[in-house]
Amino acid sequence: MTTVIDRRKTDRQKNLSNRQRFIQRAKDAIKKSIRGAVLNKDRSIKDSSGGNVKIPNKGTTEPTFRNGEGGRRVIVRPGNPGNVRGDKIPRPRGGQGNRGNGDPSKDSAEMLDEFEFTLTREEFLDFFFEDLELPNLVKTALKEVVEHKWTRSGFTPVGVPANLDVTRSFINSMGRHFALAGAYDKKIKALRESGGSEEEIALLEKKKRTIPFMDDIDLKYRLFVKQPKPITKAVMFCLMDVSGSMGEYEKDLAKRFFMLLYMFLERKYEQVTVVFIRHTTEAKEVDEQEFFYSKEAGGTVVSTALELTADIIKSRFNSSDYNIYVSQCSDGDNAYDDNSVCTAIIREEILPYVQYYAYVQVGHQRDEMANMWGVFSGRLGNTTNSNSLYEVFKEIEKTTTHFKVKNLNTPADIYPVFRELFEKDIKV
């Protein structure tokens, strides 16, 4: 008496809720691990997949009473290499060795101080978004994988039965029938008039009757095509000041800032190109690795980056074909008389062509305070007025809707820069 049951379609993912509980429990440890993962060299800003997470055992241990080391045991092992009674075998260095009598199932994973598992894209994004304090609707929208729309677009001779257009096929078949039957009729009439034999006429009549009612060439199927969006291409410019003042924390914030914008754009456009521009006193277009990870030192002239951006827009990205987004990250220091140059370039050569410009300044919040207390700061009259860029850009923001400026101190500060952009364009 035997039954064979196929369980593959039902009863799946039994451990989904258990896994969720586990992730909840290990939340803090996972968050920490993700922070490290985001900053990792090998992770591009375009990458929003899950990935391996390593977390320490603490908090998710399952303690028990169990036997430890020591005591007096007699263990039996196989494969005696030639020892005899009384021989001494040196203990392995470092303690553990081949301890015999513990529960063999509690081996490897429990012994280590940490363990590894993989997060799905959803889970990873959950953690990533948490710090950013995105509104829930935005989170849902970003997590979604965008679907394409199909629209009707005429007919095609090839397709699946579900798309068969019966009426049209009939019309074709009737037409064919008329044509072929008419041709036979003509022949028969000609034969009759010229005195053809009864047999020949009968043959033709028989052939006429065997014209197929419906043939493959008659069939017409409805055609569906993917609907192209009006402008399907976007380009994102990432500008970053890489003079010495950008540390690990600042880079982390910057990277998250760029990642968020990229994710947003990916939802909206079929194709998103990214251009990385880094600058100190000179600007250079680079690839992502170099952008984030190679070291640089030196002074700062922001306008060089802006000039390069404007040049690239002009030469490579026609704004009627591309939607252009610029995101810039800096610590605010700039050469003294460069600020007015920056303003000019932005107003005249960049803003007219872009959809949105986001500027974030990392880590110099205290300078707002210093500004208020300018009298006491002792820094007035300094040639590099450290909050000048922020001030200057704030002026631009006042008169332009698609230009946004923010001070970044925590990840939660990132989203407000994009708030209007997101709220306008994410259909929730």
Add this chain to the structure above:
Amino acid sequence: MSLLWNDNEWTFPLIDQAYKEIEKIGVEEMKLDIFPNQIEIISSDQMLDAYASHAMPIMYKHWSFGKSYSINKKMYESGEQGLAYEVVINSNPCIAYLMEDNTMTMQALVLAHASIGHNNFFKTNYLFQQWTDPDGIIDYLIFAKNYVAKCEERYGAERVEEILDSCHALMDQGMDRFKRARKRSREEERVRAAEREAYHQSRVSELWPDTWKSETPAQKEERKRRILPEPEDNLLYFIEKNSPILEPWEREIVRIVRKVAQYFWPQMQTQVGNEGWATHTHYYIMNRLYEKGLISDGALLEFLKSHTGVIAQYRMQRLNPYCLGFNIFRDIKRMCENPTEEDREWFPDVVGQNWLDVAKDARENYKDESLILQYLSPRVIRNLKLFSILDDYGTDSMNYIVQNIHDREGYKEVRRALSRNYDINMRMPQIQVRDVNVDGDRKLILKHTRHNYVPLDQTDLKETMLHVKRLWGFAVRMDFYNPGAVSPTDWVAVGE
């Protein structure tokens, strides 16, 4: 006879046919007594699910299952670890899982191994008969899962998780080792749960009255005797019955965890016997299929490759139960059919018997500890080159010392030492409830006897003690005794 299959792909009809032939050999030729079989086809992800819940198709929810699922999933997906191709549970009908990725030959192998071999062992071994109820286990797990879920709804997931965490920590000490369990149906369980709640309420308030201060010494003695008539080995059982602070629903959860632990109790002590028998059965059956012309050379080779992988043993490493068990049963067959002088000397009762009868005795009436003592032959000891080593820091802190090897003088001692390696007290420390203060501080006193002077592992000790305290509600102390000692050498306490 024609080949049953000659291709990699399995189909449902093929599985049916193959099973019929395999069962024929198992039941008619080998005369094995088995439960009806229920064979389930699953995906690899579902296999990971099975791992996480100890193969049970139903289980209550807990984060620890999520953790082990996640770890195993990562190891499987990164190629570090393969999935066992056979997972089977002790129930009636006997449920075995076949992975959809297996080839037809592998499916046949799993059927022989699990649906015949393990099935037969589960049904006929004395420990399983004594301690488990294969007819009721699935029903009980359904009850357990629903009960836990209801508690989560009513009292909050966090509180339930806390209790489960503490119970899991004490699962190894939550099994009856010497008493016999009783069997109940799900309906009875459901009814009894309600009765138990009422019963516990009244019992606990009797055992821990507020009026303890005005008791006479005689009354106090009487009360203590009711709580702890004699030292109790089953910590969870004691807590379920006597904890001053647990709510009735919490007691029920303690009971659920210890029932599940009890269910696995025989499996822990029969790994060598069970795996050895299943391996030997699949070996016999697959070879018979080949002899009968039902499987091809290719299938046989594929089977042998897998089989040799399963019984592989690396020198000096811990003994592979599949290897040891398989060798024991194979040698029993050899001694019956082709005995040598040595066999006549060592196993006069086995030589010349029908190997099926001897194997039947071996798998029905022994656990690993006794199986080895009874049936491990010098031939197997020689084949595996077994030798015994003394590991004692007191005698020699730098070296292990070889005690006995595979020669005439050594066989008996090696066998004895190996048998002791499977003593359940080595794997799960013995911790008894020794005493309890029935007045004032209600302190619980536990006793741990160091088996072979082996101390408890210190890393988790305090944390586990805290779990005991959480369930008991008051201070807990554990005294440590050396073997045969009258008073403890040291102790650990929490909550004092």
